[in-house]
Amino acid sequence: MRLVIGGQGQGKLGYVLNVTKLNMESVTDGGYLNIAHVTPVVNHLHLFIRKLLKEKIEPLAVIESIIKNNEKIIFVCDEIGCGVVPTDPFEREWRETTGRILCVLAKQAKSVTRVFCGIGTTISGDGKWT
């Protein structure tokens, strides 16, 4: 499993497609992910987490099981923790859960790459994608 993070609109998915030579057919949006049909790349992991929280499902367990069955999966996730603490409890839970899950995933990921303005920097692990 590899993890690619960065702010909204930084070109994370474009970066992944560029280094892996995969196309959009290999990508599913986390907001619509069905765990029966997992693709090599899951984009917007933060929206998958949001969807599960809305459905009152514990996201980490689901994500761990996805990894178990798809060892080479690439997760692309927005960093969403740099704003003011949200007043809405659900928004707080989402932000907190997403951050914690990214910490867990980063520890086991083959690599963690942060994309800034379209430029990827591998901040941990093996940055050789092919």
Place this chain on the structure above:
Amino acid sequence: MLSLVIGGAASGKSEYAESLAINYRIDRRIYLATMIPYDEECTARIARHREMRKEKGFQTVECYHSLFDVTIPKGSVVLLECLSNLVANEMYAPNGARENTKEAIVLGVNRICKNAEHVIIVSNDVFSSGELYESETMKYCKMLSAVNRDIAEMSDKVIEVVCSMPIIHKEKGRQSICG
């Protein structure tokens, strides 16, 4: 040479960008100011910043939109601050480029780079708050991030400023469009 300096609010990005401009040791320094003086607060803020820069040898040129129309003296150092204002102005001010905001800014930067020896562009990092703003604000964020990425692609150097400390994301790498 084109440099892009990005940071969050009060990260020290302006000061860092100014020091970059001064370190080139070229006397002709142009500051392209993008903030529209909407009210007294803006006007006072602008006056204070202008006074501060005067001591650093910058000539201030106002440019709220249409970068392409600005005349830049050959061989000068240009500091453009900042893309977050410029994008808002192009999107929402009268005579702005509206949906062609990105194209207008990229064309304008290209033209400035033809005359200037060094160009430094400051932009804002507003992309990691996780907030789901209302749709017009999201549209603005999307446009700003797209402009940032395009300018980063064109730049020789991309620097993120965190707590006044520079993190270099890109240096040299590709041929300069400047000078």
